[in-house]
Amino acid sequence: MPELPEVETVVQGLLPAISGRLIENVIINRPNLRWPFPLDMKERLEGNVVLNVRRRSKYVLVDLSRGETMILHLGMSGRVLIHKLGYEKSEKNMYFNKPSVEKHDHVIFDFEDKTRVVYNDPRRFGAIDLCRSVELNKHKMMSNLGIEPLSNQFNADFLVDNFKYRKTSVKSALLNQKYVCGLGNIYVCEALWHSGISPLKLAGSVKRKQLELLTLAIRKVLKEAIESGGSSLNDFKNTAGELGYFQHNFKVYDREGNNCKTTGCDSKIKKIVQSGRSTFFCNKCQR
DNA sequence: CTCAGCTCCTGCGGGC
DNA sequence: TGCCCGCAGGAGCTGA
Numbered sequence: 001m002p003e004l005p006e007v008e009t010v011v012q013g014l015l016p017a018i019s020g021r022l023i024e025n026v027i028i029n030r031p032n033l034r035w036p037f038p039l040d041m042k043e044r045l046e047g048n049v050v051l052n053v054r055r056r057s058k059y060v061l062v063d064l065s066r067g068e069t070m071i072l073h074l075g076m077s078g079r080v081l082i083h084k085l086g087y088e089k090s091e092k093n094m095y096f097n098k099p100s101v102e103k104h105d106h107v108i109f110d111f112e113d114k115t116r117v118v119y120n121d122p123r124r125f126g127a128i129d130l131c132r133s134v135e136l137n138k139h140k141m142m143s144n145l146g147i148e149p150l151s152n153q154f155n156a157d158f159l160v161d162n163f164k165y166r167k168t169s170v171k172s173a174l175l176n177q178k179y180v181c182g183l184g185n186i187y188v189c190e191a192l193w194h195s196g197i198s199p200l201k202l203a204g205s206v207k208r209k210q211l212e213l214l215t216l217a218i219r220k221v222l223k224e225a226i227e228s229g230g231s232s233l234n235d236f237k238n239t240a241g242e243l244g245y246f247q248h249n250f251k252v253y254d255r256e257g258n259n260c261k262t263t264g265c266d267s268k269i270k271k272i273v274q275s276g277r278s279t280f281f282c283n284k285c286q287r
Numbered sequence: 288c289t290c291a292g293c294t295c296c297t298g299c300g301g302g303c
Numbered sequence: 304t305g306c307c308c309g310c311a312g313g314a315g316c317t318g319a
Binding site: 034075076077104121122123124125166167168172176234274275276 | 289290291292293295296297298299
């Protein structure tokens with residue numbers, strides 16, 4: 001589910017809700033997600049004030065006052081919801097708002113000000129870990145990440161250098177987080193359509209001019225998706241439980257058999273499988 | 288080193 | 304209606 005825009009949406013929801021707040025109690029409902037949690041995770045979290053919430057690639061990073069950073073990954077189906085516990089006013093009366101624990105609510109963070117953050121992940125491909133903030137870059141989940149696609153370093157020169165001699169497809173190269181990080185299956189398909197590049201082309205054979213268009217398309221698609229609150233296919237929701245709506249702007253993803261949206265193109269969107277992942281594209285517009 | 292294929296897990300939609 | 308199958312936004316391993 002969550003690629004860069006969805007994770008960014010989560011970060012933007014979390015930041016105002018928990019920064020400066022004290023973590024009072026952490027409820028851990030199972031020992032692991034993809035990997036075991038640190039055995040002392042509860043103790044290491046409780047008593048911290050949240051200094052900052054930020055994003056690196058598809059990871060949410062929560063900087064804590066005692067010098068550690070919590071690394072949070074949403075995998076394919078992870079979701080973060082924020083509730084406010086305590087008395088609330090309805091039209092008729094006051095009631096105590098204590099949300100029930102739902103299926104797959106694996107970790108619950110309760111803050112001193114009655115803010116509750118719930119991490120829910122049905123497929124459990126996600127992860128939560130803690131790391132000394134100063135050593136974050138050495139962490140196994142961080143150490144192999146490439147550059148951020150919305151940073152200044154990301155440009156045609158960078159792609160020319162990194163894709164040179166690559167025998168894999170440009171689609172697979174973009175999914176590989178070690179060159180550019182944060183892109184996933186949806187936004188790679190979309191960006192390739194916008195830049196008119198066939199996903200089947202070998203990464204090393206894409207011309208510089210095309211790579212330039214590709215960098216622009218990637219930035220454009222990511223920025224627009226962030227502005228739309230991400231994409232919700234089945235289940236992505238922001239921290240307030242609301243759906244994103246960038247899926248309405250998909251040009252190719254999940255549109256197999258539908259008309260290509262290029263003006264004057266009468267071709268249908270094709271679906272193929274590359275490295276085990278579905279690729280959607282127009283074989284007329286993308287060469 | 289590089290790359291394709293497999294794997295973890297639950298839920299959902301389509302076909303019968 | 305119900306069952307079975309295939310597939311899903313990620314990414315670490317394995318082995319060629």
